[in-house]
Amino acid sequence: MDPAKIASQDLNSKQLVLADGRILSYATFGASSPSHYAFYFHSFPASRLEGAMLHDAAATHGIQLIAVDRPGMGSSTFQPQRRILDWPLDVTALADHLQIPQFACIGSSGGGPYVIACYHQMPRTRLKAAMIVAGIWPKVLGTQGMLLESRVMLALAPWVPGLVAAGLDYSLGRAARDTEHPEVYIATVSKMFESRPGVDGDVWRDDVGGFRDIVLANTREALKDGATGSAHEAKLFGSDWGFSLDEVKVQENTLVIWHGGLDRNVPPAMAEKASALLPGCQFKLFPEDGHVSLIVRQATNFLEQVKMMLEN
Known part of the structure; x- marks a missing residue:
């Protein structure tokens, strides 16, 4: 099945009404008759449709991927006070x-903090494997080398999330919702990727694995109701996470961190410092990859790693 088609038509979306009445929206990708299950936590700003990037790789390894919208993004209910x-x-x-009795959690970019939170809170009898690919880390670890707009967002969002929401909606959200002028939206996203380091820009230009259509559908879905949910998430990223990394107890062969050496969204030094605070985790640096290129080009390899951990 073509992952771009999955993203554009949103074939597999479902909803769960939680105990407090909120809706949690999710979609399934990968194997239809799976041997393993993994929850996928999308990047930022993004939605469950991002899981389409990993559809083929997950199917190859017999993994069903459950991609979940976080509150205020996609079709999941906004949760004003969430942590x-x-x-x-x-x-x-x-x-x-x-x-699903046992599973893995996989997070890319902005999904990384949520993998660590799950790993910290859940028993290994339930959450057997955790994989973070190009994940963001607490800003106290240093943002030197990070893209300027990301540094500004992390600095402002804890104090003025409304301003961050307005800026994000002005720069991207309005174009994403303007169905009468799709060329404006495409040009906006294209300009964003063209400004990224070479390997990440190449993924967009080369349309690796149908990347362009997936990104366009994913971001449109993320911001369809505005940028309030995304701005609240930026506030969480830039604030105290509610736990410190050195409080997380790592069990051997259950937590893996992969990061690109050319990543400017999340500088590699940040990931290296984080891994040092998580003794027992497996850290691997890919010198020739950036932020997006690592997620897209290494999908088959990191899902193979997840499968190995689940079978351990």
């Missing part, structure tokens, strides 16, 4: 609903 540490409760509720 990063609230996410494990939502994931557990969804796993219970789907009757």
Whole structure:
């Protein structure tokens, strides 16, 4: 099945009504008759449709990928006071609903903090494997080398999330919702990727794995109701996470961190410092990859790693 087609038509979306009445929206990708299950936590700003990038790779390894919209993005209900540490409760509720006894959690970019939160809160008898690819880390680890707009967002969002929401909506959200002028939206996203380091820009230009259509559908879905949810998430990224990395107890062969040496969204030094605070994790640096290129080009390899951990 073509992943771009999955993203554009949103074939596999479902919803769970949580105990507090909120809607949690999710979609399934990968194997239809799986041997393993993994929850996928999307980047920022993004939605469940991002899981289409990993559809073929997940199917190859017999993994069903459950990609979940975080509150205020896609079709999941906004949760005004939410914390990063609230996410494990939502994931557990969804796993219970789907009757999945054991699983992995995979997070890319902005999904990384939520993998660590789940790993910190859930027992290894339930969450057997955790994989973070190009994940963001607490800003106290240093943002030197990070793209200027990302540094500004992390600095402003904890104090003026409304301003961040307005800026994000002005720069991207309005164009994403303007169905009468799709060429404006395409040009906006294209300009954003063309400004990225070479390997990340190449993924867009070469349309690796149908990347362009997936990104366009994914971002449009993320911002369809505005940027308030995304701005609240930026606030969480730039604030205290509610736990420190050195509080996380790592069990051997259950937590893996991959990062690109050319990543400017999240500088590699940030990931290296984070891994040092998580003794027992497996850290691997890919010198020739950036932020997006690592997620897209290494999908088959990191899902193979996830499968190995689940079978351990």
